[in-house]
Amino acid sequence: MLSTAHTAHSAFAPMATMKPQLTTLDELFSTVPRESLDIGEGLFWQGDRAQHIFEISEGVLRIFKIIGDGRRVITGFLYAGDMVGLSLKDVYIYSAEAVTPVKVRRVTKKNFRDALENSPELRPQLFALMCDEMAAAQDQMVLLSRKSAEERVCSFLLLIAKRMHGDQQIGRSVQLPMSRQDMADYLGLTIETVSRTITKLVTRGVISPNGRHAFDIAKPGKLLALCGDGDSYEDAGERAVKTRQAVWPH
Amino acid sequence: MLSTAHTAHSAFAPMATMKPQLTTLDELFSTVPRESLDIGEGLFWQGDRAQHIFEISEGVLRIFKIIGDGRRVITGFLYAGDMVGLSLKDVYIYSAEAVTPVKVRRVTKKNFRDALENSPELRPQLFALMCDEMAAAQDQMVLLSRKSAEERVCSFLLLIAKRMHGDQQIGRSVQLPMSRQDMADYLGLTIETVSRTITKLVTRGVISPNGRHAFDIAKPGKLLALCGDGDSYEDAGERAVKTRQAVWPH
């Protein structure tokens, strides 16, 4: 599969004659035309032969797995700039569907491999991407394993708020293009619990609705405190949260 | 602790031109001495400066994160042959402790990077490792998100049974060197629920205890049916579910 290292010298080859030396992964995708997906349309399905790697240039995608009796788990939402399809398996082990209208570019796995072998600058970028993905997966495991419903929803709001604003700072507004069911399947909750929890946050003035798929973060500090990623000052945990619920009537 | 760590690094230090061309990741570690960890001893901690990458050559390690109020999430158990410490971050984002007596080898991140750049054969191996890790993380998300307590315990038993036998087939016996608390923190349950569930499986004759930290799988088919990875097309490719007939004639 990935063992096609024909050109062992390429690591040291200064410049390939035919192919331009790529310096970013984006460049690899930039030459192919964009494809469009409508809302709800699938990019690929769990079990399909995995032949391409995709880069999202616009819109939001959901990545999910389905187990036997229909239970669905969304393992991630992907935004512009993210890549999807990375795997050494012959088939995709998850499905990808458009949450919003999406535009993607695709390259074959072979071309992707070749580009990596030919460009030493690309490899650290891929490594970094995969490390970030792994770190995100572990955070998600923490969320699913030990966080309460409220902490999960707050963590999610913060995650999306960050992603919408370049991962650097938390925006004051959050767009949630996905359905409540999507959120529930991502957070390991039911749709009703998501709904209840959001209502509670609105009632307490932590966030304020801006239509059904957007919220303003009225009290970012409180949202942070409720997300469960205890910043050292918070050491009483669950009990502290309950206390606050009682203490803050408004 | 870990007093033998420093002498070995110089083995890779010399000029860039004459580095041996490695063909497997194992070889990269094989020249440095093994370090020993006692039961419960930490290899590194969340927040430590991340300077090394480790390969486990013996024993079992637990990888975990701690959030604010003391909640612990074990994100994985690592066995001989596994690598740990891969990250682009400056600090480790999780901790690693010995479940059993452990022997590890370490290389610096710099040497690791250099070896990868100099050996095209190594890169696909690392890519494969990271993909496997990612796939495992997603399976774990499914488990934590949507599986019942019983399904979690059964999945765990099957996972360990597979890993103990080279990932190829499921053994008839399972060694569980970790404590019930470790299992609970890995499965997103409480220690009591783990205990109850195991008792129930024993009562029903699915497994039979062999001391407290080992079980015989009396009804492998039943265990598979209970693990929740329904017979969806997901596993149709090459996975154990498919080979169930071959492995277990009954």
Place this chain on the structure above:
DNA sequence: ATGCGCTGTTACAAACTGTTACACGATTCA
């Protein structure tokens, strides 16, 4: 061998989340 400590097991009540059911508003289609 006896006592102590840790780990694991079991029982029961409580809590959180899930389940079920229905209402509301927006959109689609006849």
Place this chain on the structure above:
DNA sequence: TGAATCGTGTAACAGTTTGTAACAGCGCAT
């Protein structure tokens, strides 16, 4: 326009898992 459908919100009830606590089993030291 009006009915049907979809996504969502709300409420009462049910169920699984948890928390608490007491008890049992194993290992270890005295």
